[in-house]
Structure formats: C-alpha cells, structure tokens
Amino acid sequence: MNKKPKKPAPSKSFIRTKEEQQDYMETRQKSEAALVAHLDGILNKIDREEAKAKARAVAQAKALNLSPEETKAFIKKAMEAPLQRDKSKSTHAWMKRGNVQPVRNMGESRSELSRLLGIGKRD
Numbered sequence: 001m002n003k004k005p006k007k008p009a010p011s012k013s014f015i016r017t018k019e020e021q022q023d024y025m026e027t028r029q030k031s032e033a034a035l036v037a038h039l040d041g042i043l044n045k046i047d048r049e050e051a052k053a054k055a056r057a058v059a060q061a062k063a064l065n066l067s068p069e070e071t072k073a074f075i076k077k078a079m080e081a082p083l084q085r086d087k088s089k090s091t092h093a094w095m096k097r098g099n100v101q102p103v104r105n106m107g108e109s110r111s112e113l114s115r116l117l118g119i120g121k122r123d
Contacts, residue, residue, distance in 0.1 A: 025063075033059040053078050 016024065037055035041048050057078030061071040 029059040029063060050079060 033052075033055035036058060037048070037051040040046065040054060041051035044051075046054075054075055057075040058071075060078075061074045066074060
C-alpha cells in the first residue's frame with residue numbers, strides 16, 4: 001500500500017525548552033510594545049512615558065488573555081500610574097519640565113568662575 005513517508009525529526013535548533021520559549025516570548029512582547037509605544041506617541045501626540053505605559057499594559061493584557069473590557073480597564077489603570085508618579089525626583093535636568101535652576105557655585109557666577117580659572121580669554 002501507499003505509505004506516507006515519515007517526516008524527519010526536527011533539528012535541534014528548532015526545539016526550545018520552556019525557559020527558552022518564555023524568554024523568546026518576553027523579548028518579542030518587549031519589542032512589540034516598544035514599536036507600539038513609538039507609533040502611539042507619534043500618531044496620538046502623547047507623552048513618551050504615557051505611550052510606553054500603554055504599550056506595556058497592552059502587552060501584559062495580551063499575555064494574560066484578558067477580555068476586551070478587562071483590557072480597557074487594565075490599560076486605563078496603567079495610564080494613570082505614570083501620571084501620578086512625581087517626576088521631580090529625577091536628577092537629570094532634561095527630564096525635568098519647566099525652568100531648571102542652575103547649580104549653585106558658592107556664590108560666584110559663571111563669568112566670575114571662568115575669569116578666575118582663565119577660561120575664555122581672547123587675546
């Protein structure tokens with residue numbers, strides 16, 4: 001009779017352990033979330049932090065297999081969290097919004113310091 005030929009065993013490169021599969025899925029979710037956040041920030045004109053939070057929430061909701069209503073509630077909850085966080089804790093001036101006060105140099109202004117150090121003299 002006509003027997004179907006047996007399929008060859010899959011090569012070792014395609015066989016993944018559960019840990020490897022989990023790492024692969026997490027990496028894929030992170031890259032997908034980053035892309036979604038980038039596009040969401042561009043299209044919806046929202047803050048980068050908000051877009052990242054939303055994308056993370058969408059990826060987590062997808063991983064948890066939530067219903068559409070639960071997903072919307074989960075995303076809404078995640079969007080409120082970064083807004084509540086105090087951003088003034090950041091030490092980087094570029095992360096602070098508004099006017100940033102210059103670092104105090106024991107009373108001397110920048111021009112006085114440069115004069116004392118001999119910086120910026122034109123001959």
